[in-house]
Amino acid sequence: GAESGMSKYRKRFILKMLSFISLVLIALGFLLGQSFKDFYINNEKEKLVDETSLVETILRERTVPDMAAYVDKMYAESNFDMILFNGRGEIIAGTPVDVTKLNVRAINFSAIPNDGTFESKVDETSLQYTKPVLTADGGEVYISFIRYTKDLNMIYSRIWTVIILSLLTSLCIIFFAVYSSTKRFLRPIAEATEVLYELSHGNYKSRVYEL
16 A cells, blocks of 8 residues: 555656656757757858858959859859849849749849848748949949758758757656656655554564665
C-alpha cells in the first residue's frame, strides 16, 4: 500500500517535471529557430550589400555594353541572381529565372541613394538590393542582386530539423536523469514510509536499514 502510493507519487512528480521541461524546451526551440532565421536573413543581406557594392565598383564608368557583358558573365558564377537595368525599368543584362516576379518598373529610381537600398517586398518572396551605377557617358543604370526566399526555405527546414532533434535528445537525457534521481532520492522516503506503515499495523520489528 505505502509502496504503491509512493510509486504513484513518483510517477506524478516525473510527469509534471517532464511537462514543465517540455514547455521550456519548446519555448527555447521557438526562440532559437526565430533567432537563427533572423541571423541568416541578416547574413544574406550583408552578402547582398557586399557583392552589389563590389560589382558596382567594377562596373563604374564603363560603357553599358561592357557592363552588360560583365554582368552576364558574373551571373553564371554568382550565388545570387542579378539584373542590370536602366531608369525606365528595362532589363539590360543578367535576367534571372524568376524575373517575372520582380516588378522592376515599379521601383522609384529617384529614391535610391548612392549607397544602395533594399526593395521592400510585401509578399516577402525575395531580398533585393539595388544600387545606382555611373556609366561612361555620365548617365546612370542600376544593378540589383536578388536572393529568393524560396531558396532559404530548405535551409530553414534543416535548421528546424537540427533544433527539434537536439531538443528531443535533450528531453530523453533529462527524462533518464530525472527518473534515476527520483528513484535514488525517493527510495529512503519509500522505505521510511513502509516502516511507518508496518509499525502502524503492529509490526514493531520493522526497521529502516538504508537512509
